[in-house]
Amino acid sequence: MHLEFDRLFEQVRIVDETLLEEYSENWIRPKLLNSPILEENYKGSEESDISENQSQKYKVIEPRDAQIEALYALNKTRQEGYSKALIQAATGVGKTYLAAFDSLSNQRILFVAHRQEILLQAAKAFKKIHQTENIGLLDQDHKDLDAKILMASVLTLSSDQYLNHEIFSRKAFDYIVIDEFHHAAAKSYQKILDYLQPKFLLGLSATPERMDGRSVYALCDFNVPYKVDLQKAINRSLLIPFHYYAIYDDTDYSQMRKSGGRFVIEDLEKAYESSKSRSLSILKHYRKYPSKQAIGFCASKAHASLMARYFTDNGIPSAAVYSSSSKDPYALERAEAISQLQEGKKRVLFTVDMFNEGVDIETIDMVMFLRPTESSTIFLQQLGRGLRLSKGKKYLTVLDFIGNYEKAFLSAALLSKGVKKANSLVSIHQLSLPEGCLYDFDLELIDLFEKIKKSKRTKSEWIKDEYYRIRQTIEHRPSQREFFENMEDELLDIILRESSLNPFQNYLAFLNGLGELNEEEKILMNSMAGKFIYCIETTAMSRVYKMPVLMSLIDQEHQVIRMEVSDKKMLEQWKSFFSKNENWKDLSKKGQNLSFQEYRECNFICVSRERTARPAQIFFAICAFIKKRGNEIMAKIKRNP
Template identity: 40%
Template structure:
């Protein structure tokens, strides 16, 4: 008779019995170790040899899965293996399902694929014969396949395994050498009292102003080394209960130490898996996003539990785990801290703080203000043709194809010659893979240079290697994913970029490794291989003081911070002139970016969604789209509108163009249009009189203090509301100014000319999206100014 069984140890034995009899085998576990895979390898090989279907799904949560374990499973011919890319969210299933000729059995419990979990570890697993409930068994099989074929589940092969292996090894390295991740406190200390420095004072003032404006969210953009954590601690003193969120244990512990230095009266707590303490009673709780994102842990707190939430490294906050937490909590104020909020790596980071950047000092400005050392940038032509290398998901170059080009001797010679000609004393080289780092270190050593490759697989003591570089016993370290965040060696005066720039965030972080001030250090030399890879226009824009999203011409010395220089070799100049100044290249980039965002949503994004999720600023999009007829003209050109929509666009083009491109020295035009649109699709085209629009117009401006301060400083908006004053303002300003194209004014009312297409629900939706984007952009831009 079939019955339930509880297994508290030695799960391996019944699993092997089931594998030996099954025709279908489905396993899903949170993580796998080599020791666990070894336990079942022989049985799984026999199963696939006799024709059994074997599908295994393993999670990457917290990088507990050993890539060697994945490779062992990949080497079993016939096993279908996928890795669940959790992106920081909790992933804890442990289930083993087996279908046989006459039924089936499944196990659900606590055992992952490790020797301990399958043998003598304290585990609870329930064995459930399918005959007890055929429905539940089939539901389990369906649930497995829903996960197995989800967008998060990545097919494992020799190519797709390599990025995970590098991530895993970088994580292990960070854990082993956490003590190196330390940032000296950039604060004033007088009589044992810590006080804000000049930059922090300015940022605190900006935060007070943004709160006075009625805003509840803000982001601070401060270059590495300017003291973001201390700044948040100074700001936190006015709040009763504070939550500080980060993604690494080391960052949380350092932040806790910094907060205690600012105020010894705070009771601090930690929410970090098994290391948690005082999480319920702390005044300031330092929480790991991985732990906090768990629904169970998050709901231990009420949504309004914290008055202030601080999110460190805010550029990570577009991840699902952060979004879940930020959607749940309702603090009085949300503060995001980052040095690199670049839209290339997730424009919706701006949306999470309502596009309110309260204060910013990028590394170029910090150089200008002498907080960081100047740079001398040298662009060297890279002979690799990146246009022939496949882009995965439009963002990352295929690592195998890239490596095949990087390991050519001519490429290594080019890199060595550039270093030999331009380096100073101590250099850090950034590579895209372990293989490239080892190859270049070997090549440099053959030329008589003291070089070391440092990555998660090296046996060198990292502390010792860094000390050797500091002391001048090493000339260069070639690194892979180890020097992006946190680690700073002020003695480094040369940076060598041996890889294409795929992420502006990473590029900015890596530049920061060489900009620390040090007595006797005059500048940092940046030697960069310039190829025809994507994002070159945005990368060069980062070096300038203009803060443009892209450059349209080669940067010059006058475009840079003071005491900085920039130069390119002749081949690089020819390449850059073609890439940076060729408008069709920008058009192709914008098109590619649109389809990347569309793929992310699984549908055509709205106008605002594209602006918030895309790589470029709204100004970059709008300037390129104008020749198409705006956003919807762009959609029409790239085939995103069907035949009916395309015809409708042509019929309504005059209206759409006027709304999207009419000048906006103030917000008044778009406010009037939003009032008209608020009537709904059936009534929005009716004329609107100044008397009808007056009160909603006045209330829109005065709804939030920041709107009132930006566009409501005249006596017209003083309290109480004065109908005639606002009517006169409407007739004088937005009505008269908007009376172009399909708009006209008659009898103190604003009219839209009759056109059947304008009345179509789709046109109503399109106009609504344009007005929403323009208001959003206008107030965001004015607030930042």
């Protein structure tokens, strides 16, 4: 008996945090439970009312499912020393309620968004969770500056009128939430983030990729403690499954102009307006699948108006929805359009980008992509408009019209849980969809994908094309950092894996190869300074001492390279570096803090002799010194303040 026990025990895994995370990541709700769950929670996953007492002023709402996991992750990340975090969760999972729960222990809270609809929805959520009436708005029409919980428009808050010590001190808010965090790289958001200094900053986004031309991960210290993507949300029945139909679009995109990597709108409008067969194909496929409320995403205002007119003329009551639409007889303002759609007066709304964010219409049962998919961020946002749970809705129908453009495969790859690189050309047979989902591709598309795969650029050509695209977008020669932050994710993954292609390991030589250096810069590249830059670019950050040593070479206040560095300055930087976030974990192979939390406020003794030398000599001398003595100094040499 004991032998059998030992045999079984050898197969047992300890139930620790790693195992629980793995289980959560792969768990799929049993099919027998799906229908009751969808029916029970048809109002959506933003809230879960577990009890209601008529004598109480507020319903009692508690976190559930993914929200519970995210709250645990946020609490843990604060214990590890982080003061910033980004939660990445699919649209409809309940990010706003999550923020309301997580901020409960704070005295003053700021919620920042760029649309009034988002602010009003957030105000309702925070009111329910915090059970308070002390919630105010700061926008063009409201100035509730003294509210405990302030819902602020980014446009209003970012003005000099409010970002000053007379109105808001830098530490006026304990907890700040930035909704739709993928916008946070914009100047208005940057101004707010640079001025305010909360105890904790929480970013919320379904798709935090480089939508604004630079990585937003840096704005939250690259700290993403919790993710729940589209596939995981559907598998848990937090979102509705989709039926995806990829339909061949015979529009010729090969001769269309591009600007900043995107098709020129005028070329798209001209092609769509002149193609009656395309409009007929869209109408035919719409009628093929049952739908009561649909949204069609168009390339431009003119395209949206064209489609609304064509559908209406063919017996499908429709409207175009876009800004400044008062002169268009087929267009409606957004609020009126939504109302008519929900009342059944309209069957389809054709829009450009107005429904990407901040609009919740749970009853949408069809979305149509009527223009080239060029951005994974926008595609997933628009898809999310129809994935919310709703009574009687079993799935979302997705009609995607795909033509002969470079990223024709993008949307299909984004829907697959088995494809890690969204921009990868994949075989249709490799796609692995979430539970309850299905896909169907026109045969012409399968042939098209193969042609694109065969004609794909070499990696070196791709890097050069990407450089010129970014140069055109930012209107100047990109710095090494700008090139990195604006680069497409898939290409970045490739060059980080293949060092022979990596332009960041010798950026001056890369620029020289493109003819981008002037004569003075060419001299610099071949000098001792150029060799020093190359040394830094190629130094692997595989030792705990290297990053603080490199940072000690920079005068942070004036943002210049120091021409001399003392041991004292270097150890001050060491102390600063390991005081941030969870960097202190690197001081020990076991990941423990070596009592760092106890002595990080002490003054450190360093050797008395100051080193003064040229930067290149400084680098090698200090690296050698720290490698030999650094950990010893940090762990053993300290003095009372």
